[in-house]
Amino acid sequence: MSAETLARPVTEPWGFFRVEVVRIDELTPTFRRFLLRPVGEERLADPGFDQRIKVVPPSPQGIDAMPTDPEWYAAWRALPAEQRPPFRTYTIRGFEGEGLLVDFALHGPDGPAARWAIDAALGDELLVLGPRAVHPGPHGGIDFVPPARSDHHLLAGDETAAPAIARILEQLPADARGTVVVELPEEADAAYLPAHPGFTVHALARGGRPHGEALVERVAAVAAEHLEAHPGAEPEEVDIDEGLLWEVPRNARGGAALKSAPLYAWLAGEAGTITAIRRHLVKELGIDRRAVAFMGYWRQGRAEN
Secondary structure, three states: OOHHHHOOOOOOOEEEEEEEEEEEEEOOOOEEEEEEEEOOOOOEOOOOOOOEEEEEOOOOOOHHHOOOOOOHHHHHHHOOHHHOOOOEEEEOOEEEOOEEEEEEEOOOOOOHHHHHHHHOOOOOEEEEEEEEOOOOOOOOOOOOOOOOEEOOEEEEEOOOOHHHHHHHHHHOOOOOOEEEEEEEOOHHHHHHOOOOOOEEEEEEEOOOOOOOHHHHHHHHHHHHHHOOOOOOOOOOOOOOOOOOOEEOOEOOOOOEOOOEEOOEEEEEEEHHHHHHHHHHHHHHOOOOHHHEEEEEEEOOOOOOO
16 A cells, blocks of 8 residues: 555545554553654644544554545445454544654553554554644544633543543643543553643552542542532433443534533543443533533453454
8 A cells, every 4th residue: 555545635634644663662561652654745633632543553454454545434344354454543642753643551451452562663554544734624533622611621531541631731721720530550650641730630540449440439529529519310321332432512513512611521431431420420410411521432341443
């Protein structure tokens, strides 16, 4: 698959990029950073915040087997299961020169991307589906959409959400206020999270506790400090075994659903954990569901695209 094959008309906001691993940094026991340099001339855009991308890692199927036309997903679904190259969703952690920074959590779900990241080597080639710099935007793929005015931001998740939370923290203005709650595999992983002058950061080492237990407890405590409980309606049930747990409140123009809110919550990580937190915030504390963005990145015991 040549760079020319991956090129797309300017009308397409997203495109596939062939990239090469040019540096690997060990950040903490759990987090490994990859500097990925595009092989062709086209570059990715940097819309900021929690901009998500798709990563197609090396696999027995080979990255050249990945459909790259605008209707790539339908073409991928049409392939026999054993011929489909695996892909996963990640966050743009930043840029360095012409290279793209992507951080992998090595203690997450046992999927093909995590397995590759453990044994990755310089020179490995991957495909990245992401926003194209030649497109004027908007590109889509940003889920941090707070109200124009929010008294307090609550960013919560597990290690799979930590890269997005870190980027959000780095890009929020200095006068923003809020709390970060992240559950991590080890105490040493706390060093991964950047500081922000207006945020209190709770980095919770999981230890031997079940995944998500400490996160649910601490988020409930933090929310209770900032809100008086006004029990609300039961949020609709989402079958996390069959459906996608993903809701980002927006208005018709693609902006925030509310002009202001006392608290805006951005929740991401394991689907069962995020479901429990969302239910507590909306039902027990009565937070307007239009002020809660929640993304179930993965499901305990599963490895899914």
